[in-house]
Amino acid sequence: MPELPEVETSRRGIEPHIVDTRVSRVVIRNRSLRWPLSKSVDRNLADSTITSVTRRAKYLLINTEQGAAILHLGMSGSVFIVDRDTPAGVHDHVDIELETGKT
Numbered sequence: 001m002p003e004l005p006e007v008e009t010s011r012r013g014i015e016p017h018i019v020d021t022r023v024s025r026v027v028i029r030n031r032s033l034r035w036p037l038s039k040s041v042d043r044n045l046a047d048s049t050i051t052s053v054t055r056r057a058k059y060l061l062i063n064t065e066q067g068a069a070i071l072h073l074g075m076s077g078s079v080f081i082v083d084r085d086t087p088a089g090v091h092d093h094v095d096i097e098l099e100t101g102k103t
Contacts, residue, residue, distance in 0.1 A: 007058050010079050015053040017081045017102060018062070022049050027095040029088065034072055037094075045069055045096065062096070069096075 026045045031037045048064035055061065060071040060079070073079065084103045088095065095103045 004058065007055055007060065007073060010073065011053050011055045011060055014060075014079055014081055017100075018050050018096075018098060019052060020049065021102075022099045023047065023064070023096055024099045025097040027097065028093070029095075030093040033093060034074065041069070 023045050024047075026042045028037055028042060044066060045064065048066050050062055050064055052063045053060065054063060058072065060073070062069040062071065071079070082103050084097055084101050086103065097103050
């Protein structure tokens, strides 16, 4: 389980790459994570612009004009910014695809 400094490092690492960027698509490979993900997550996050990335305890909040996506890093403790065509790894459960060509 990542500690608070690691979560803050993750937040600072992804923030400059995703703030003020529009989400083009959300790919969810596993809907039964810590909490089951409803199908509305895909619809509500797609076509929204990310306004900020914040942290609340060990959760990352990806804030949009429509609300926030809450991410818990689980045991792996990692998020990545990669090119959209990068193959998903075994434990990559969710991709947030951006209009910049990054995921």
